[in-house]
Amino acid sequence: MDFLTLEKHLDGILSAPEFADYGPNGIQVEAVGKPEIRKMAFAVSSSLDVIQKAASQEADALLVHHGLFWKNVQPLRGSLALKISTLMTSGIHLYAYHLPLDAHPELGNNAPVLRRMGAENPERLADIGFMGELPAEISVESYCRLVDSVYGNNAIHIIPEEIKSGNRGIQKVGIVSGAGYSYFEKAIAAGCHAFISGESTEWVYAMAREAGVIFSAVGHNKSEEIGVTNLMEFVRSQWGLETFFIGEKNPF
Secondary structure (H helix, E strand, O other), rough: EEEHHHHHHHHHHOHHOOOOOOOOOOOEOOOOOOOOOOEEEEEEEEEEHHHHHHHHOOOEEEEEEOOOOOOOOOOOOOHHHHHHHHHHOOOOOEOOOOOHHHHHHHHOHHHHHHHHHHOOOOOOOOEEEEEEEEEEEEEEEHHHHHHHHHOOOOEEEEEOHHHHOOOOOEEEEEEEEEOOOHHHHHHHHHOEEEEEEEOOOOOHHHHHHOOOOEEOOOOOHOOOOHHHHHHHHHHHHHHHOEEEOOOOOOOO
C-alpha cells in the first residue's frame, strides 16, 4: 500500500483532523524514496529499542501511540537524532496517533476495555474517556481480578474503606488510559463506582478515599497497548499488510 494512501485511510478512520492534540498525528517521519508499505510494525512508544527492533525485522513502517514530535520544537540531537537517523537509513515511515486512538469507540484504548469487562454500551466520559456498566454488581475482589486479567498485570488499586468493608459492589466503571488521572473527578461526578487509568498522582489517593470510588492504575504503557494492537489487527484484516507488535517491558 502507498504510504500516503495509508495515512489518508487512518486519518479518516480515527478522525485525526478533529483533534487538537499535543503533537502531530499521521506521518511524523517519511522514508524518502520508499512509497510502498508491505510490512508494518506497531508499538506504544517510539523508543530507540522499538525502532531498532522494527529495523531488524525489516519493517517498512512503524505505527506508535507516542510519537517523536510534540508541541515544542526539539533540536535533532542525542537520542532523538539517533532515532530519526535509524528510521531514515532503515527506510521506515513513522506514523503516530495519540488522542484519536484514545478516543476511538471501537479500536481505541478505552471503550474496548469496558467491553472486555462485560459492559455492552460504553458512553463517552468527557472528550476521550468512556464509562459503562457491568452486567451486575461485583465484589471489590472480583473487580480487581477482572481489571488485572484484562490487562495481564497487577494494577495498583486504591480501595476506599467503605468498599473494603463490603457495603457496596462495583458496577459503573470509567476509564481514561495513559495519564488519565486528571479525569478522575469527572468520573466521580458521573457516578462511577470505579475508575481505570494508566497513571496516578499524589492527590488521587485522598480523592478516592473521600469519594468512595476505586482508582486503578494499570501502567501508562500497558494501558495503551490495547488500542495499538486493535489498530494493528484492523490494518492486517482491512488491507492485508504483514504486521507485528513490539512490546516493551515498561512497568510505568
